[in-house]
Amino acid sequence: xxxxxxxIKGCIKGKSKARELLYRKYSSxxxxxxxxxxRDYTEAEDTLQDGFIKIFNNIQSYKxxxxxxxxxxxxxxxxxxxxxxxxxxxxxxxxxxxxxxxxEELDSISISADVLLxxxxxxxxxxxxxxxxxxxxxxxxxxxxxxxxxxVGTSKSNLARARQILKKRVEDYLNEQEQLNxxxxx
Numbered sequence: 001x002x003x004x005x006x007x008i009k010g011c012i013k014g015k016s017k018a019r020e021l022l023y024r025k026y027s028s029x030x031x032x033x034x035x036x037x038x039r040d041y042t043e044a045e046d047t048l049q050d051g052f053i054k055i056f057n058n059i060q061s062y063k064x065x066x067x068x069x070x071x072x073x074x075x076x077x078x079x080x081x082x083x084x085x086x087x088x089x090x091x092x093x094x095x096x097x098x099x100x101x102x103x104e105e106l107d108s109i110s111i112s113a114d115v116l117l118x119x120x121x122x123x124x125x126x127x128x129x130x131x132x133x134x135x136x137x138x139x140x141x142x143x144x145x146x147x148x149x150x151x152v153g154t155s156k157s158n159l160a161r162a163r164q165i166l167k168k169r170v171e172d173y174l175n176e177q178e179q180l181n182x183x184x185x186x
Contacts, residue, residue: 004068011059019056026069027052030076036132037080039121051079077137081147084129111170119169126150127162134159 007025010018031048038044054075062071120128129148133139134155139147141155148155 005064008059008062008064008068011056022055023052026072029069030072033073033076034080035117036120036136037077037084037129039125039128043083047076047080047083050083051076054079077133078147081129084125085149087125111173115173116170119166119173122169123162123165127158127165130155130158131162131166 007018007021011022027048030051031044034044034047034051035041038047051072055072058075062068120131123131126148130144133144133147134141141152141159144150144155145152150158
């Protein structure tokens with residue numbers, strides 16, 4: 001903890017060595033966060049760089065209370081949201097009032113994290129953002145609605161659609177794997 005405090009204080013003073021140490025210590029973990037909210041690797045790299053610029057420019061506002069890693073993670077998520085809002089096209093608001101299908105039958109399946117991450121990254125941007133904010137970061141729909149400048153109903157609708165799409169993709173993937181296994185057994 002003292003080492004981290006020293007690094008943070010060095011960053012506040014603008015010391016390049018401290019900034020390099022902070023980047024090396026946290027970049028891989030924060031890149032994972034950026035990857036969750038990005039379409040691809042390149043976009044995640046851009047978000048990471050933009051996020052670290054914001055961290056370095058605002059590090060003096062960290063008051064050494066609470067998790068520093070959590071503070072940086074929030075900056076990365078907000079940076080990704082800013083990119084999303086800046087790049088989004090206007091879409092007609094679509095709300096669905098269908099009940100979300102029960103996903104319990106998917107609890108017992110095994111699928112690699114890389115494959116699942118790839119499926120999430122392929123979601124349409126607005127569905128991906130809502131899914132990540134809700135399912136991975138634990139935000140409530142009213143918080144998501146405020147961050148993304150959408151209604152609570154749209155947030156719920158986008159989450160339901162994201163889940164439906166992911167469920168279908170997982171089912172298709174598992175069926176493909178089953179077919180491959182049958183071919184290799186024969």
